[in-house]
Amino acid sequence: xxxxxxxxxxxxxxxxxxxxxxxEPGPGGADDVLLRxxxxxxxxxxKKGVLLDRTVGHVRAVDGVDLDLRRGQTYGLVxxxxxxxxxxxxxxxxxxxxxxxxxxxxxxxxxxxxxxxxRSLRRRMQMVFQDPMSSLxxxxxxxxxxxxxxxxxxxxxxxxxxxxxxLELLEVVGLPxxxxxxxxxxxxxxxxxxxxxxxxVALSPDLVVADEPVSALDVSVQAQVINLLEELQDxxxxxxxxxAHDLAVVRHISDVVGVMYLGVxxxxxxxxxxxxxxxxxxxxxxxxxxxxxxxxxxxxRERILLTGDLPSPADPxxxxxxxxxxxxxxxxxxxxxxxxxxxxxxGHVVACHWAEEVRDGRVRASSASHDPAAVTPSDDGAPASGx
Amino acid sequence: xxxPTPTPERPGxxxxxDGRALLEVRDLGVEFLRRGAEPVRAVDGVSLTVRPGEVRGLVxxxxxxxxxxSLAVMGLLPRRSSRVTGSVRLAGTExxxxxxxxxAALRGDQMAMVFQDPMSSLxxxxxxGTQxxxxxxxxxxxxxxxxxxxxxxxLRRVGIPDPRRRLRDYPHQLSGGMRQRAxxxxxxxxxPRLLIADEPTTALDVTIQAQVLELLRQLVxxxxxxxxxxxxxxxxVAGLCDDVTVMYSGxxxxxxxxRELFARPAHRYTEGLLASVPRLDSARGEPLRPIPxxxxxxxxxxxxxxxxxxCAHADRACADPSLALRGLExxxxxxxxxxxxxxxxxxxxxxxxxxxx
Numbered sequence: 001x002x003x004x005x006x007x008x009x010x011x012x013x014x015x016x017x018x019x020x021x022x023x024e025p026g027p028g029g030a031d032d033v034l035l036r037x038x039x040x041x042x043x044x045x046x047k048k049g050v051l052l053d054r055t056v057g058h059v060r061a062v063d064g065v066d067l068d069l070r071r072g073q074t075y076g077l078v079x080x081x082x083x084x085x086x087x088x089x090x091x092x093x094x095x096x097x098x099x100x101x102x103x104x105x106x107x108x109x110x111x112x113x114x115x116x117x118x119r120s121l122r123r124r125m126q127m128v129f130q131d132p133m134s135s136l137x138x139x140x141x142x143x144x145x146x147x148x149x150x151x152x153x154x155x156x157x158x159x160x161x162x163x164x165x166x167l168e169l170l171e172v173v174g175l176p177x178x179x180x181x182x183x184x185x186x187x188x189x190x191x192x193x194x195x196x197x198x199x200x201v202a203l204s205p206d207l208v209v210a211d212e213p214v215s216a217l218d219v220s221v222q223a224q225v226i227n228l229l230e231e232l233q234d235x236x237x238x239x240x241x242x243x244a245h246d247l248a249v250v251r252h253i254s255d256v257v258g259v260m261y262l263g264v265x266x267x268x269x270x271x272x273x274x275x276x277x278x279x280x281x282x283x284x285x286x287x288x289x290x291x292x293x294x295x296x297x298x299x300x301r302e303r304i305l306l307t308g309d310l311p312s313p314a315d316p317x318x319x320x321x322x323x324x325x326x327x328x329x330x331x332x333x334x335x336x337x338x339x340x341x342x343x344x345x346x347g348h349v350v351a352c353h354w355a356e357e358v359r360d361g362r363v364r365a366s367s368a369s370h371d372p373a374a375v376t377p378s379d380d381g382a383p384a385s386g387x
Numbered sequence: 388x389x390x391p392t393p394t395p396e397r398p399g400x401x402x403x404x405d406g407r408a409l410l411e412v413r414d415l416g417v418e419f420l421r422r423g424a425e426p427v428r429a430v431d432g433v434s435l436t437v438r439p440g441e442v443r444g445l446v447x448x449x450x451x452x453x454x455x456x457s458l459a460v461m462g463l464l465p466r467r468s469s470r471v472t473g474s475v476r477l478a479g480t481e482x483x484x485x486x487x488x489x490x491a492a493l494r495g496d497q498m499a500m501v502f503q504d505p506m507s508s509l510x511x512x513x514x515x516g517t518q519x520x521x522x523x524x525x526x527x528x529x530x531x532x533x534x535x536x537x538x539x540x541x542l543r544r545v546g547i548p549d550p551r552r553r554l555r556d557y558p559h560q561l562s563g564g565m566r567q568r569a570x571x572x573x574x575x576x577x578x579p580r581l582l583i584a585d586e587p588t589t590a591l592d593v594t595i596q597a598q599v600l601e602l603l604r605q606l607v608x609x610x611x612x613x614x615x616x617x618x619x620x621x622x623x624v625a626g627l628c629d630d631v632t633v634m635y636s637g638x639x640x641x642x643x644x645x646r647e648l649f650a651r652p653a654h655r656y657t658e659g660l661l662a663s664v665p666r667l668d669s670a671r672g673e674p675l676r677p678i679p680x681x682x683x684x685x686x687x688x689x690x691x692x693x694x695x696x697x698c699a700h701a702d703r704a705c706a707d708p709s710l711a712l713r714g715l716e717x718x719x720x721x722x723x724x725x726x727x728x729x730x731x732x733x734x735x736x737x738x739x740x741x742x743x744x
Contacts, residue, residue, distance in 0.1 A: 080594060080595075081563075081592055188681040188683050190681055191681070218448040218449055218619070218681065218682055219448060219619055219620075219621075219660060219663065220448060220659065220663055220677065220678040220681075220682065220697075221677070221678075221681055221682075222663070222664075222665075223663035223665070223676070223677030223678075224677040226665065226675055226677075227674065227675055227677060230674075245593065246665075247593075247667060248664075248665045248666055249665050251665070251667060252665040252669075252675070275667070275668075285594060286593060286594060287667065288597075289594045289596065290593050290622065290667050291596075291620060291621075291623045291625060292622050292625065292626075292666060292667055293622045293624070293625045293661060293664055294625055294649055294666070294668075295625045295626075295645050295646045295649050295650075296646075297625070298622075298625045298626040303597065303601070305594075305597055305598055305601060306594045306597075306598070308548075309562045309565070309595065310562075310592075
């Protein structure tokens with residue numbers, strides 16, 4: 001399942017140092033897996049009744065996800081709201097208790113840890129949140145926000161050393177030293193996100209999970225934060241799990257991209273490979289739906305419009321979960337047989353029965369499954385005419 | 388059911404005008420008054436036109452004044468605390484200073500608006516059906532049964548499955564995309580001649596966004612509605628708009644037909660914006676060239692170009708309060724920009740590479 005690796009590099013792939021001493025700097029080798037997730041499930045019970053508190057079902061937010069993340073690389077997880085991508089990110093950090101499966105950080109089983117052990121492991125895995133305003137305490141100064149992780153994890157040196165570290169962190173994320181004494185509301189959205197990033201890297205973690213790190217920012221500021229994340233990766237040797245709905249952003253920063261739909265990863269491939277040869281019908285639809293700021297591209301592209309909305313994750317469709325909206329749905333297999341992930345190209349894994357047929361054009365998108373009110377490519381948006 | 392074309396008998400109907408712009412905004416200014424302080428100038432001398440059957444994109448970041456412009460056109464700004472100047476003409480009729488009652492008769496009938504967040508613009512305790520029929524009953528003489536049939540038809544047209552049952556649903560029972568469709572259905576109920584859509588798809592997922600954009604595209608094409616689309620998403624603009632107006636800090640900085648704008652952005656802000664967006668079809672690893680600073684780092688237009696503090700090309704010529712929106716040498720006449728050092732076609736677009744803060 002891992003990218004940039006010839007076929008067969010999947011699960012049992014060589015020497016992730018099981019039980020290796022933590023904090024050992026990675027050799028950066030091709031098989032140096034920092035984060036390994038297997039069969040991860042997160043189900044939330046649906047409760048009914050006040051006294052009896054019966055469980056009447058489960059929301060299967062994450063329903064069996066495998067992924068490998070190499071040291072120093074970026075894994076981008078895309079999907080629409082409700083597909084479980086954020087829950088997956090939180091479950092990896094055990095901010096959400098997984099129902100089943102395993103998560104290994106550097107060979108260490110994250111799910112088996114007790115509270116105290118987990119706490120010390122948190123030093124090595126940190127999170128950047130979407131909305132920097134609600135993830136920073138408005139009554140704490142920036143210095144206090146950035147000192148907190150240092151104090152909580154007992155970084156040696158005491159207040160003097162911590163203060164020095166805070167100034168260093170501000171410098172790293174491109175904020176002036178004077179920012180230390182100020183409060184979150186005094187900063188713009190982009191600057192606040194820089195503070196959030198500084199907090200995440202304060203303990204020099206190995207893994208940073210970034211959940212929609214730029215989607216709350218103004219367009220002209222998003223690029224600054226994206227560049228900062230890339231710069232920090234080079235400078236500090238970070239490994240990222242980036243969660244976003246914007247495929248263009250994810251493509252830009254990721255080495256490997258996974259596309260999630262309704263709790264499962266339907267396609268995973270090295271970033272360029274995914275964009276050049278998308279195979280899963282959902283990936284195809286997603287890519288055709290993303291507007292490109294170029295009229296020539298917009299006018300020429302073929303749109304695959306999906307019908308309807310995401311089905312409820314409490315009652316996912318049988319067979320392939322995408323079959324209710326899939327424009328390539330076939331009469332057989334799709335409805336009743338769960339497609340297993342298959343590796344069709346090196347590192348390119350797709351969970352679709354008909355991926356080869358779709359790729360070779362032997363199976364076409366049916367117009368019948370299109371929304372009657374939203375007929376397909378039709379016009380080119382009317383050619384530009386004088387203003 | 389209302390006639391497809393407005394007739395003079397309908398309350399508030401305007402005389403039809405052919406071939407000319409339906410909406411003409413001239414030199415629109417909006418000031419918000421503050422007790423004991425200088426008024427804030429949110430919109431400053433904005434002019435734009437929208438013709439029937441065409442889509443005008445109004446692009447800008449937060450604080451650019453794009454939404455305030457649309458509210459001023461609709462006459463939805465608070466009368467007490469804001470001062471609107473200039474001229475807004477809908478089919479030749481001046482809307483500014485119009486009696487509130489007459490304006491209310493036009494809103495929902497001749498011009499309608501779709502807002503960004505359908506959850507906060509739909510009434511949560513009233514069924515969808517009632518919210519659609521309300522518009523019809525207010526502006527047409529349809530009786531209850533006729534209005535309900537019309538509402539059902541509208542919901543079907545905007546792509547809501549099983550519309551008869553959905554009429555009885557409350558907003559929370561619909562998904563985000565369905566709510567936005569319901570909102571569009573309400574806006575379209577009286578077949579308005581002008582539709583203002585303020586970030587209509589920003590709160591939606593991309594696949595749902597594609598459905599809603601396709602719906603809007605069709606509606607404009609079929610019914611000859613004039614649409615003003617307010618958005619920050621250049622991709623949406625590239626796909627849907629005929630003409631584009633770019634705003635920065637309350638003023639129009641560039642206006643051009645769609646292809647022209649994307650092929651030859653002239654204002655340094657537009658150029659920088661296009662260079663800073665990650666594109667799905669660009670090669671991985673190409674560094675983004677962000678615009679340094681934030682949209683809050685502005686100079687007042689009365690002293691200089693507001694974008695100058697973030698601009699790599701700024702010099703003393705930019706400290707000119709009289710910078711005009713003008714045509715540029717070598718560009719078509721309809722391509723206007725307000726810039727002392729406009730980008731020339733073929734420029735390497737050297738937007739400052741620093742990350743800024």
